[in-house]
Amino acid sequence: MMRGWPRGRIALLALVSITGIVGMLLGDGAWDWLFLALAALPLLIGGAALAARHVRAAILKRCDNHPAGDY
Amino acid sequence: MTGKNGKAPSRWYRANLWLHRWASLVATLPFLMLCLTGTVLIFHEEIDAAMGMVPPTPGLSATDRPLAESVDTVLAAHPDEKVALVGIDTNDHPGLLLLATVRNGDTNFDRTTLRFTHLASAKLLDQSGREDGTLTGFLLELHAQWFMGPIGELVGALIALLVLVSLLSGLVVYAPHARRVAFGAFRRGRGPRLVQLDLHNFIGAVVLGWALVVTLTGFLLGFGTLATGLWAQGELGRVQQQFQGAPVDPRHPPVDADGAYRAALAAAPQGWAVTSIFWPGTDYSTGRHYTVLVNGSGLDEKLFRAVLVDAATGKVAATAEMPWYMKAITLSQPLHFGDYGGLPLKLLWTACTWLTLFITGNGAWLWWDRRRSRRRKLTEATA
Numbered sequence: 001m002m003r004g005w006p007r008g009r010i011a012l013l014a015l016v017s018i019t020g021i022v023g024m025l026l027g028d029g030a031w032d033w034l035f036l037a038l039a040a041l042p043l044l045i046g047g048a049a050l051a052a053r054h055v056r057a058a059i060l061k062r063c064d065n066h067p068a069g070d071y
Numbered sequence: 072m073t074g075k076n077g078k079a080p081s082r083w084y085r086a087n088l089w090l091h092r093w094a095s096l097v098a099t100l101p102f103l104m105l106c107l108t109g110t111v112l113i114f115h116e117e118i119d120a121a122m123g124m125v126p127p128t129p130g131l132s133a134t135d136r137p138l139a140e141s142v143d144t145v146l147a148a149h150p151d152e153k154v155a156l157v158g159i160d161t162n163d164h165p166g167l168l169l170l171a172t173v174r175n176g177d178t179n180f181d182r183t184t185l186r187f188t189h190l191a192s193a194k195l196l197d198q199s200g201r202e203d204g205t206l207t208g209f210l211l212e213l214h215a216q217w218f219m220g221p222i223g224e225l226v227g228a229l230i231a232l233l234v235l236v237s238l239l240s241g242l243v244v245y246a247p248h249a250r251r252v253a254f255g256a257f258r259r260g261r262g263p264r265l266v267q268l269d270l271h272n273f274i275g276a277v278v279l280g281w282a283l284v285v286t287l288t289g290f291l292l293g294f295g296t297l298a299t300g301l302w303a304q305g306e307l308g309r310v311q312q313q314f315q316g317a318p319v320d321p322r323h324p325p326v327d328a329d330g331a332y333r334a335a336l337a338a339a340p341q342g343w344a345v346t347s348i349f350w351p352g353t354d355y356s357t358g359r360h361y362t363v364l365v366n367g368s369g370l371d372e373k374l375f376r377a378v379l380v381d382a383a384t385g386k387v388a389a390t391a392e393m394p395w396y397m398k399a400i401t402l403s404q405p406l407h408f409g410d411y412g413g414l415p416l417k418l419l420w421t422a423c424t425w426l427t428l429f430i431t432g433n434g435a436w437l438w439w440d441r442r443r444s445r446r447r448k449l450t451e452a453t454a
Contacts, residue, residue, distance in 0.1 A: 007246045010276045017280025024412050025405055032412060039281070040419050046277035049255030 013042045080247075087243035090236055092438060098233040099435045101217075105230065105289075106428040108214040113409055113420045115207040116163065124205050125164070125187070138348075139327035140193035141168045145186055146322060148195055151175055153322045155183055157348045166190050175322070178353050221296040228293025234286045241275055248272045264440055267433050274430045281423040288403035298396050303354055306394055307377075311357045314379060314388045318358030319351050324382035326361075331385070335363035335378040338387040343367045346375065351382045360388055374398050 020038025027035055037044075080088075111118070119125045142154055149172060158169035168190050171183040187196040216223035248268075252258065255273060258265040319325060326334075332345050339345075349355045349362040356362040361382055366375040379388040393401065405411040409420030 006249050007242055010245065010249075010279060011242065013276070014280030014283060018284055021281065021284050021406065021409075024416065025402070036412060036415055036419070039416070042277045042280060043419070043422065046255065046273065053255050 013045065017042050084243065084247070087240040091240035091244050094233045094236040094240065095431070095434050096438060098230050098237065099431055101230045102234060102431050103428065105214060105227075106424050106431065108210045109408075110421055110424050110428075111210050112207060112214055113417050113424070115211070115408075116410065118207050119205060122206065124207075135190040136193040137327075137329045138168065138332060139329050141170065141188035141190070141195075142328055144188060144193055144195050145170050145172060149186075152184070153352075154350050155180065155353050156350065157328055159344075159346060161344070167196075180354065215292065224293045224296055226293075228290050231286050231290035231293060234282070235290060238279065238282055238286060242279065245272055245276065264437065264444075267437055267440075271430050271433050271437060274426050278423045278426050278430075281419075282427055284406055285409075285423075288407035291400055291403040292407055294396075295400050298400050302394060302397050306391065307355065310379060310389055310391060314357055314360060314381075316357070316359040316381070316383070319382045321350055321352035321358075324351050324361070326380070326382050326385040328361075331361040331363055331380040331382070334380045334385050334387050335361075335365055338378050338390055339365040339376065340367060359383060374401065 016038050017040075020035045020041065024032055024035035024039060116125075138157060142157070145154065146152070151174060152172040153175050154170055155173045155178075156171040158171070160167075160169070166189060168188045170186045170188065171180070172186060173179070173183045188194060189196065212218060215227060217226055219226065249272075252269055252272070254276070257269040257273075328348055331348055335345055335348075336343070343365045344367075345363055345365050347364040349364075351360055352358050353362075357379070359382055361380040363378045363380055364375045365378055374393065377391045377393070379391070380386070381388050409416050
């Protein structure tokens with residue numbers, strides 16, 4: 001079975017998010033978008049992981065239903 | 072449950088599982104309430120503006136009237152009151168002057184009424200109100216104090232501490248799950264419990280950073296009143312004692328607000344601005360001095376300094392930086408409510424709050440479901 005994300009990677013992702021949240025408060029306004037992206041990175045990665053799984057499942061389902069599979 | 076290589080879980084893991092389970096369960100109901108009220112409070116500025124509590128901002132004007140004219144306008148309209156504080160917020164409320172007034176003889180900031188004037192015309196605007204009389208003021212009192220005043224703030228800090236323990240222990244408990252299930256995968260078709268557990272771990276991993284920030288800052292804000300009292304009696308109290316003098320008339324100090332404004336600005340580093348002026352005779356000034364708060368930009372915007380201006384002579388008596396604990400609490404406020412980065416950050420805060428709300432409820436369900444199935448097995452075994 002595929003391995004999940006280890007604890008260290010989750011902690012690192014949390015640290016990146018914290019950097020974005022704090023950076024946006026303390027940093028220069030010009031960097032706001034970068035910091036916002038960092039703050040939202042865990043959500044983006046989570047969303048991307050979900051989307052990737054859905055696409056993969058859809059492709060596998062189509063392969064299973066392919067007429068060639070009957071032969 | 073077995074740990075790595077089929078062995079029984081370690082004592083460290085079991086201790087964290089116990090902490091995660093019970094810290095979360097004890098905090099569940101109050102935390103659900105905090106998430107619900109917090110979601111509304113993220114948009115407190117928009118809600119206050121929509122309900123007419125804050126007047127629309129006219130924008131910056133090149134021809135602002137002196138502050139003293141606004142003060143005189145308010146005092147003339149409310150002869151039984153005095154000004155306790157004047158606030159200038161060029162970022163969020165350009166062109167407006169906020170005046171907090173209190174009844175003559177009163178010094179308590181909890182009983183102030185907020186009034187607004189146009190800086191360009193010094194005219195008093197219709198909008199006025201006590202903060203606790205608004206919807207957001209009511210929700211803030213529930214969110215921050217549980218309607219119990221400063222004691223309620225400490226209760227809030229305790230809830231934040233429980234959530235913090237739950238988050239950190241949850242990270243430890245997450246490890247075996249990560250070895251079994253891929254990130255973002257939900258084990259469907261094997262009962263609702265596994266799907267809910269996978270959802271719990273997945274969402275928990277996604278919102279961990281945000282939740283740590285909001286919980287830690289919530290914990291610090293729980294000590295807000297205590298720290299302010301400590302500061303007022305400690306550093307500020309020492310300054311107040313050091314610069315005692317013949318008190319001035321708090322309704323009409325000899326040096327007006329503009330004099331205090333200019334003196335404080337001259338004592339501050341170049342490029343800094345005045346944000347608030349506490350009138351003589353309040354808890355945060357002396358009977359003779361104004362306390363003027365000044366700040367810069369970037370990090371300095373949040374870490375303001377206090378300038379004590381003699382209301383009789385207009386001279387700067389002292390300049391003081393905030394103590395570290397006040398700085399920590401001041402920085403915690405925007406980090407907790409996420410209201411410093413415009414709508415995109417507010418939407419991120421809302422999404423994270425709702426996701427956290429979901430895993431709080433679903434975590435409680437996981438505990439209840441496990442308990443129910445254990446009881447059922449026990450009944451079946453004894454039957």
